[in-house]
Amino acid sequence: MSAIGELRTLRRDGRGGLTADQKQALAKERRRDSKAAAVFLAPWLLGLVGITIGPMIASLYLAFTDYNLLQDPNFTGLENIQRMLGDERLGRSLVATLTYVVVSVPIQLAVALGLALLLDRGIRGLALYRSVLYLPSLLGASVAIAVLWRLVFGGEGLVNAFLGLFGIQGPAWVAEPDTALGTLIVLHVWTFGAPMVIFLAGLRQIPRQYYDAASTDGANKWQQLRKITLPLLSPIIFFNLVLGLIGSFQSFTQAFIVSNGSGGPADSTLFFSLYLYQEGFAGFRMGYASALAWLLLIIIGAFTALNFWASKYWVFYDD
């Protein structure tokens, strides 16, 4: 079960259906175990408090301050939020980030799903295909691949060399405000291997009998896909969608390298995390950067909540 599935069942189960005996046995076991748990969980708990929750609270406070690392934070109330409302670069950053997320995630998942369906039919050489298609998703986050992308989509790059064979003079893709973001979307789609492998695992969970029964009843492949495969795969599609959205909202490396840290041209690749980095670690406006971080958390949270809400209408849980 995926992390998301776990959260669902946790919410649903509670501790309701236990008998008195079971509760007593549980309490006894709990006393015996709790000492051990304190030891086994110590590192994790220290991390949760010291590296996660503590900094979260600190960052919430810093979001309402002016802080440059050298002097103590200076409480400024809602000034950072006011500044956000009038911040044009923030606006362009949001446009770039949302465009990237909304375009690249669905395309990537569609490609991943399509290829998983092709591979699922017990095709010869499955292992080889899967490896080849999976490899880019391991390399895609690296600086080296971002560097490669800069050169592949540069004015004299690989793409234009290809287009040149057909007499087409392509633009310098990474240097044009209209196309720079597109190159990053292509890069994201290129890493479809990870969701594809998850889809493949999910497809294998669907009982073969369903298909046999359907074809006995005269259902064609298309009907089988729509009535069996997609509904039964929908929890996994949902899982990939949620994680894909959360992940791509935080993209940083590729935009940083392709634009040499600027988010250019014309802020067209100024991903949210890149703007946050510029404000915090280049401009040393740590207070404002913290406010940006919380804005990002709120946006991601809202998108995820929306996703969970919408899932009621299209995700089918078999259990």
Added chain:
Amino acid sequence: MTTETLATTEPTTRPGKRPLVIKHRRRRPRVLAHVGLILVAVVMLYPLLWMVTSSLRPNDEIFTSPGLLIDTFDLSHYPDGWNALSKPFGSYLLNSALVVLGSVVGNLVSCSMAAYAFARLQFRAKTVAFAAMLLTIMLPVHVLIIPQYVMFAQLGWINTYLPLIVPKLLATDAFFVFLMVQFVRGIPRELDEAARIDGAGHARIFLQVILPLMVPALATTTIFTFIWTWNDFFSQLIFVTDPDLYTVPVALRQFIDAQSQSDFGALFAMSVVSLIPVFLVFLFGQRFLLRGIATTGGK
């Protein structure tokens, strides 16, 4: 979905006989599927192959043709690139290896301990703790990075590898805790019971029963930690600013700035070098990678 069923990576054949007519009809789509797959595979790999061949060509030939055939072999980019920055590239590889080693050890120890507690022990507020752990998987690093930076700066840890390694020792990569919890749940409880009857406490059950059985999950963790840490740019860029301490991603970034923009061959060469470790891990650890990603859904 259970761990065991997902762990089978080989395709299951479909039982049941199909009428001959259908078999005939299925032939053509099969060929089409192969053609399509090969096409996709070639497009996917082409940029990588182009990077490798470009690192072996003279600079003036790199951008003249999109082909992969090399007219004149030129190995000079590798020594050139190796020595282009203030330190030889090997020292950045070593720095990265150090960070990776610390991160792997940290994740293995701390995440397996937490996973044992979540999978096997009963304690107060377990549900809340478990939910908190699951939620931190989805928490964006950016929300934490600024106060973390302030904290590590006050501890005097900037320009050391401690900000990169210590969080791993504290199981902050909750993804791996979850992966291991899933795995431990699949180990029969009878084994714990038997050990307990023999007088073993939790420490011994963990070390002598559970840990040896969860080697596949530990392997998956090792491999993913290796690759993600090796590729990680954001936190290394922030916490490591001393050029002598640069790790591979940060050094490579410096390369783009420092390099006179004409020596693309050297840039390609060092990019290739930086990807070799990931590629090797992929080659030898594929089984665990695919299993891990299928079990927990990857990241």
